[in-house]
Amino acid sequence: MTKEHFLGRTLEAYDPPVRGDRITGERYYSPEWAKAEWKHVFTKIWHIGGLLADLEEPGDWITHNIGRDSVFMIRQDDGSIRAFFNACVHRGNRLLWSDVGSSERITCSYHGWQYGKDGTLVFAQDAEDFPNGNPCGKAHLTEIACDTWGPFVWFNMNLTAQPLHEWLAPLPEQLAGYRMETMTKVLDVRCIVPCNWKIIRDNFNESYHLPTLHPELASFIDDEYTDTSFEMYPSGHNRMVQKGSHPSKRLDYPDAMQPLVEDELRNWGLDPADFEGRVTEARPAIQQAKRRLGPERGCHHFETMTDSQLTDYYHYTLWPNTTITMSPDGFQILRSEPHPTDPEKCIFDHWYLMPPMKDRTEVVTPVGMRPFAHAERETVIYGEATLGYVADQDMSVAVGQQQGLHSMGYKGGIISGQEKRIQRFHELLNDACGIHGEIE
Ligand code: FES
Ligand SMILES: [Fe+2]
Incomplete structure (x- = not known):
C-alpha cells in the first residue's frame, strides 16, 4: 500500500533528516540530564492541565503537579480560564492540594492570605x-499561559510561548473529524513506574516491538512496518497510522x-463467511457498514470521521511526552512525566x-485496556495491579531497559528505519x- 492511503499526504513531506546522534545511556538516569530537561523542555512546552469538564462554573479549579x-x-467570572503557579507569594506555601475543587477565594493554609479567582491578593x-504598604490588590499569584483545545x-x-494552536499543528486540522471536544473521560489511571520518562516515550515512538511484546494485536492491527x-x-x-480490522501481514x-x-x-x-480466506477485504466492508449503521446506533461521531478513521489507529506523539492514540470509538492519552x-x-x-x-448501543472497550467503570483517578502501585495487559507488557520491558541502559555494554543504540521517530x-x-555526547 502507498502512504497516500492516509489523508493523501506523502511520507517524504514529513520525513526530516536525522544525524544519527548516539542515544547515550546516561540520559536515562543522570540528574544533569533531568535538570537540563526541566529547564529547557518541560518549562517551555504546553501541557495538558486537565479536563474542561471539571471547570464548568466560575471558581472551579484543577491542579496539576509537574x-x-x-x-x-x-474558571473566571467572565468564562475565561487562567492558570497560576500553585504557590503562595507570601512565603511559598503550596495553596491547593486536591486534583479538582471550587472556591470563590484561594486561601493559604499557613497565614491565611486569600486570593481572588484572578490571582490578586484580597x-x-x-x-x-x-x-x-498593604499588599492587598498589589500582590498577585504568578500567572502562566493557559488555553484550550x-x-x-x-x-x-x-x-x-508559541500560541497553543500553532504549537499543536497539524493535530487540530487532522483530528477535527473526531470531535474530541465532545468526548468524556472514562478511564484515568496513574502509576509511578521505575523507569525514566523517556523510556516510555521511546516505546510509544516505535511499533517495532509489537510482534514480540504485543503479539495479540496482530490479529486485528496490521503491524507490518x-x-x-x-x-x-x-x-x-x-x-x-496503522490499519485496524485488518490482521498483520x-x-x-x-x-x-x-x-x-x-x-x-x-x-x-456482516457475515464472516463472506470473508473466509480473504479477511483483508473485511476492513473496507466494515468501514461502509459503520458509515451506514453508525448514526442509527448512536455513533454520531462517525459522521465527521474519514473512512480510514472508522477502522484505523492514528497514533500521535506530541513533543515531547504525550501520546494521543485515536481509535474508532475513542482516544487514549498516554503521558510520561519526570519524577x-x-x-x-x-x-x-x-x-x-x-x-x-x-443513545449508543455499540460500546467497544479497547482490547488490552484496564477495565473502566468511572472517570475518577485510580492510582496503581507498579507491579501490584494491572494497567491493562498492553500497558503491562510495555512497562515490563521499560523496567528491564532502565537496568540495561546502565551497562557499560550499551554503546548508544542501533536504530532501525522504522524507529526513526526515536x-x-x-x-x-x-x-x-544543549547536550551532545556524554556528560563528563
Ligand atoms: S505562606 Fe501563604 S499566607 Fe504565608
Ligand atoms: Fe507497546
Whole structure:
C-alpha cells in the first residue's frame, strides 16, 4: 500500500533528516540530564492541565503537579480560564492540594492570605504591618499561559510561548473529524513506574516491538512496518497510522479469518463467511457498514470521521511526552512525566475518552485496556495491579531497559528505519538541552 492511503499526504513531506546522534545511556538516569530537561523542555512546552469538564462554573479549579512544581487552572467570572503557579507569594506555601475543587477565594493554609479567582491578593492578616504598604490588590499569584483545545485545558510555564494552536499543528486540522471536544473521560489511571520518562516515550515512538511484546494485536492491527505510515512534523510531533480490522501481514496465514475481525463483522451486520480466506477485504466492508449503521446506533461521531478513521489507529506523539492514540470509538492519552526527584522513575498517566454514550448501543472497550467503570483517578502501585495487559507488557520491558541502559555494554543504540521517530526525538532533545555526547 502507498502512504497516500492516509489523508493523501506523502511520507517524504514529513520525513526530516536525522544525524544519527548516539542515544547515550546516561540520559536515562543522570540528574544533569533531568535538570537540563526541566529547564529547557518541560518549562517551555504546553501541557495538558486537565479536563474542561471539571471547570464548568466560575471558581472551579484543577491542579496539576509537574516535577517539583504545581500549577492550577481556574474558571473566571467572565468564562475565561487562567492558570497560576500553585504557590503562595507570601512565603511559598503550596495553596491547593486536591486534583479538582471550587472556591470563590484561594486561601493559604499557613497565614491565611486569600486570593481572588484572578490571582490578586484580597486579604492579608495584619495588612498594615508591611513596610511597603498593604499588599492587598498589589500582590498577585504568578500567572502562566493557559488555553484550550479539544476537551482539555492546557498550560505553559513560558509566558512567551508559541500560541497553543500553532504549537499543536497539524493535530487540530487532522483530528477535527473526531470531535474530541465532545468526548468524556472514562478511564484515568496513574502509576509511578521505575523507569525514566523517556523510556516510555521511546516505546510509544516505535511499533517495532509489537510482534514480540504485543503479539495479540496482530490479529486485528496490521503491524507490518511497510504497511504503516510514519510522519514527523516540523513541530517535533509525529504520527503513526496503522490499519485496524485488518490482521498483520506478518502472520503465517494473513488471509485467514481472526476472531476479533469476525466479531467486528458480526457487530456491523456482516457475515464472516463472506470473508473466509480473504479477511483483508473485511476492513473496507466494515468501514461502509459503520458509515451506514453508525448514526442509527448512536455513533454520531462517525459522521465527521474519514473512512480510514472508522477502522484505523492514528497514533500521535506530541513533543515531547504525550501520546494521543485515536481509535474508532475513542482516544487514549498516554503521558510520561519526570519524577520530581528521581530520574529513574516517572509518572505515567493513562486516560481513555469516549464520545457521548447517549443513545449508543455499540460500546467497544479497547482490547488490552484496564477495565473502566468511572472517570475518577485510580492510582496503581507498579507491579501490584494491572494497567491493562498492553500497558503491562510495555512497562515490563521499560523496567528491564532502565537496568540495561546502565551497562557499560550499551554503546548508544542501533536504530532501525522504522524507529526513526526515536532518533529524531533524542536529537531534538539534545538540541533543546544543549547536550551532545556524554556528560563528563
Ligand atoms: S505562606 Fe501563604 S499566607 Fe504565608
Ligand atoms: Fe507497546
